[in-house]
Amino acid sequence: MYDDIKKTFWDISKAVLPVVAIVLVLQFTVLGMPAFLVWRFLMGALLVTAGLVLFLFGVKVAILPMGEAIGNVLPQIGKLGVILFWAFLLGFTATLAEPPVRVLAGYIEYASEGEIGGNFLIIITALGIGLFISLAILRIVLQIPLHYIFLGGYVIILVLSYFIPSEFVAISFDASGVTTGPVTVPVILSLGLGITAVLGGKSRVGEGFGLVGIASLGPIMLVMLLGVMAG
Numbered sequence: 001m002y003d004d005i006k007k008t009f010w011d012i013s014k015a016v017l018p019v020v021a022i023v024l025v026l027q028f029t030v031l032g033m034p035a036f037l038v039w040r041f042l043m044g045a046l047l048v049t050a051g052l053v054l055f056l057f058g059v060k061v062a063i064l065p066m067g068e069a070i071g072n073v074l075p076q077i078g079k080l081g082v083i084l085f086w087a088f089l090l091g092f093t094a095t096l097a098e099p100p101v102r103v104l105a106g107y108i109e110y111a112s113e114g115e116i117g118g119n120f121l122i123i124i125t126a127l128g129i130g131l132f133i134s135l136a137i138l139r140i141v142l143q144i145p146l147h148y149i150f151l152g153g154y155v156i157i158l159v160l161s162y163f164i165p166s167e168f169v170a171i172s173f174d175a176s177g178v179t180t181g182p183v184t185v186p187v188i189l190s191l192g193l194g195i196t197a198v199l200g201g202k203s204r205v206g207e208g209f210g211l212v213g214i215a216s217l218g219p220i221m222l223v224m225l226l227g228v229m230a231g
Helices: 002-031 035-077 080-096 099-111 118-142 146-161 166-177 184-199 204-208 211-215 217-230
Strands: none
Touching (some): 002 035, 080 184
């Protein structure tokens, strides 16, 4: 356990320290911000490092094994509807807990001066992820080729983009991007790998991956549909 924490700490440090170094170089060459802001930034970087170490360690020892265990158990129930329901619920709740989703929602509410509610956008994004995780699981069960899903999905997205205000096009893709964060992705991947392992006769690489890509279509489509109604 100690070795895992140590390795995670060094991995996070190698990611955070270059950002800190760049900001400090800019501070002493261009920015010249007040000293209290610099100290606040350094303390924030330290807290981010500590938080990410604890979070990623928790993902490794708890979320990933639990997600895969759930994926192993669900197919044994034998009822496709039940499997899809729980897959939807896991995706929905994981997205609600995703920090980048909440950050984006806050900025959109601020930039739109409250016209687009942050909490409403979070729910729409979470619904999109939940629905399309269920679609991704259904693809595994029915052995639908992955490229059919992507081709159909992006054709629909392209068509919708012509019928909505331009700001909703931008928001929809950002809403999709922020869902690929440290909470949702481990849940989706571990769930998919677990289900694929139980189905048997399938390649875990060929069938167990692609779920994140399919799930990311959901927020784009649902936010665009919101834009159609708003437009």
